[in-house]
Amino acid sequence: MAELKLLYKHIDVPGIETIAQYEANGGYSGLKKAVTLDRQAVIDEVKTSGLRGRGGAGFPTWIKWNGIPKDTSKTHYVICNADEGEPGTFKDRELMLRLPHMLVEGMAIAGYSTLATKGYVYIRGEFVESAMAVRKAIDEAYAKGYLGKNILGKGFDFDLYVHMGAGSYECGEESALMSSLMGERGQPRLKAPHGPLPVISGVWNSPTLINNVETYACVPHIVENGGEWYAKMGTERSKGTKLFSVSGHVAKPGNYEIEMGTPLMELLELAGGISGGNLKACIPGGCSVPIVPADRCASVNLDYEAAAAAGTMVGSGGCMFFNDRTDIVLLMRRTSEFYAHESCGKCTPCREGTRWIFKILDRICSGGGLQGDIELLLNICDQIDGRSYCGLGDAAAWPIRAAIKNYREEFEYWIEHKKSPVGPNCVPPVPHAVNPMLTLTPA
Amino acid sequence: MAVGSNGVSAFGSSYRFSDQAVKELAQIVSHYPEAKAAMLPALWIAQREYGGFLPPEALKEVAERLERPYSEVEGVATFYTMYNIRPKGRHHLEVCTCLTCSVVGAYDVMHEIEHQLGIHHGETTKDGEFTLTEVECLDWCSAGTVVQVGSKYFGNVTTENVKDLLDELRGSENYTPAGLADTITKIQLPSQGAK
Ligand SMILES: Cc1cc2nc3c(=O)[nH]c(=O)nc-3n(C[C@H](O)[C@H](O)[C@H](O)COP(=O)(O)O)c2cc1C
Ligand code: SF4
Ligand code: FES
Numbered sequence: 140m141a142e143l144k145l146l147y148k149h150i151d152v153p154g155i156e157t158i159a160q161y162e163a164n165g166g167y168s169g170l171k172k173a174v175t176l177d178r179q180a181v182i183d184e185v186k187t188s189g190l191r192g193r194g195g196a197g198f199p200t201w202i203k204w205n206g207i208p209k210d211t212s213k214t215h216y217v218i219c220n221a222d223e224g225e226p227g228t229f230k231d232r233e234l235m236l237r238l239p240h241m242l243v244e245g246m247a248i249a250g251y252s253t254l255a256t257k258g259y260v261y262i263r264g265e266f267v268e269s270a271m272a273v274r275k276a277i278d279e280a281y282a283k284g285y286l287g288k289n290i291l292g293k294g295f296d297f298d299l300y301v302h303m304g305a306g307s308y309e310c311g312e313e314s315a316l317m318s319s320l321m322g323e324r325g326q327p328r329l330k331a332p333h334g335p336l337p338v339i340s341g342v343w344n345s346p347t348l349i350n351n352v353e354t355y356a357c358v359p360h361i362v363e364n365g366g367e368w369y370a371k372m373g374t375e376r377s378k379g380t381k382l383f384s385v386s387g388h389v390a391k392p393g394n395y396e397i398e399m400g401t402p403l404m405e406l407l408e409l410a411g412g413i414s415g416g417n418l419k420a421c422i423p424g425g426c427s428v429p430i431v432p433a434d435r436c437a438s439v440n441l442d443y444e445a446a447a448a449a450g451t452m453v454g455s456g457g458c459m460f461f462n463d464r465t466d467i468v469l470l471m472r473r474t475s476e477f478y479a480h481e482s483c484g485k486c487t488p489c490r491e492g493t494r495w496i497f498k499i500l501d502r503i504c505s506g507g508g509l510q511g512d513i514e515l516l517l518n519i520c521d522q523i524d525g526r527s528y529c530g531l532g533d534a535a536a537w538p539i540r541a542a543i544k545n546y547r548e549e550f551e552y553w554i555e556h557k558k559s560p561v562g563p564n565c566v567p568p569v570p571h572a573v574n575p576m577l578t579l580t581p582a
Numbered sequence: 583m584a585v586g587s588n589g590v591s592a593f594g595s596s597y598r599f600s601d602q603a604v605k606e607l608a609q610i611v612s613h614y615p616e617a618k619a620a621m622l623p624a625l626w627i628a629q630r631e632y633g634g635f636l637p638p639e640a641l642k643e644v645a646e647r648l649e650r651p652y653s654e655v656e657g658v659a660t661f662y663t664m665y666n667i668r669p670k671g672r673h674h675l676e677v678c679t680c681l682t683c684s685v686v687g688a689y690d691v692m693h694e695i696e697h698q699l700g701i702h703h704g705e706t707t708k709d710g711e712f713t714l715t716e717v718e719c720l721d722w723c724s725a726g727t728v729v730q731v732g733s734k735y736f737g738n739v740t741t742e743n744v745k746d747l748l749d750e751l752r753g754s755e756n757y758t759p760a761g762l763a764d765t766i767t768k769i770q771l772p773s774q775g776a777k
Contacts (some may be wrong), residue, residue, distance in 0.1 A: 214615070227723055266731035274768075304664075306662045307661065309626065321616075323658060385724070470684075477681075477719070568690070
């Protein structure tokens, strides 16, 4: 299996980020077709396609679209989650930078089919270059009548705005994103079954559709070619193509679009194979998903079900490969530092637990590990996972647990010998050896 | 309504938003059903108007213009890492040391920058030229080590090319904290002709 380019088909066409080139390569024909269809018919195509959310959870897209009330007693909103922050993932950033019109078109179609009149692209604050591309695309789409009043003469109005974040991983969590969009700290809100569903009562207590950048980018293709065409790609339950961001110790890091269900090892081959040593481990779906040791990589196929069966997840598609210079304990120390820094502080298990995990791993990597630290780490993971207010807490526990399960001997080695089992040239470097004061400073 | 007016605030301190900034804020407020939603954009405007950071007066001005309590504005401003509560250097170097950058040399790059600038990360050089901080994944992992400076990402930074990067920045006005806030503000405003 090679690459299967659907979203990325024209990515190398010079000027594809402009409306002229985008249209010359078939752009906006999905929107043109959509507005001739009944609104429900568009949702039905998305249903037939089997498209699932590309933000990480893989939730069936059509269920959200269909859940938006069919009357407009309140304003309906369409939001794009462009807050991509998951370490290892960089597909949304590139999609917006190079194919911004695909996102605009997908959101306009979503607006049409869910009776929305306003849309917001919530873009991670750091992504200035991508956001400039989206800004330009929106302006061009207005000028051409693809956004604004009476779109394509069909009496459908849809305004699209850019809302910039300001530095917070937690704002990628959809309810926290809504808080942030409404001008608050980026902390999550009560969710179903305890709180309302966003499709009924999201931003400003109004029906709200929220999807990932890549999810929206799939929509024009589905509408144009039909849901059945899309559903021919992929596996039984994971349809279509998916962008995987490949990084780490590989010869050709970058984004690769592959058919769902492609073996992990083929993705590695596409990325030029492992560099600087032999394959030691892979984290296939962003830093929140369980690590896979080399000897099990061959059993992982990249679709939601097969990845789960192999003990890991497709997640956001941030696929990181590590060679045998990599020290897993140091890698987990850095992972836990990320979660400790990004925890929003709203709930105790995550706010305290993520810091404890980091401190214990930091102590181990400073040569101060104690007998029983492994059990202590597992105990804390159990107390965070499933007991946190939002998914960040769970996601902080999973990688640590999986690393201990698969590489327990490396943790034991560190605790007993007070040095890396990989040797002095390991990566990441032993932080206190590089610089005794190198730990993360809050900005 | 404070948003549209200019002059002296109820607390007696002077407003610093220019007429242009007042207009920009009013337009951004119109994108939302309520003014409070313009909190993040207003803080970006303030960060530009106050020269790249948010002193208490800036938070106060935002609070008054959006008619929100000061404590709420401060709560929001301190939550997000990109709002500078303290002044930064003319160039704010943000080095990603997250997962994949960390395995391709990010800590060495950071150490080299510390060495060349004579500061520890988290600090600013005495001449006010550079601030160095360590940040989480910037989501360009295929180009590790990644360093953000203002509105620009520099990819594939190594211990060898750090010096070139610093030299380029010394001669440049392009990537200042106020410039970043200005660019972000503009991104949220439609260009002429569009709505
Ligand atoms: C801590 C956390 C961070 C998240 N970050 C992102 C993100 O950066 N981008 C994204 O699209 N979804 C992110 N999600 C998932 C969103 O909550 C949500 O599921 C997604 O935006 C839904 O869109 P989709 O159905 O199109 O995938 C995150 C979830 C959690 C718990
Ligand atoms: S789990 Fe709790 S503390 Fe952690 S990010 Fe979510 S709400 Fe905030
Ligand atoms: S780990 Fe550095 S950009 Fe992602």
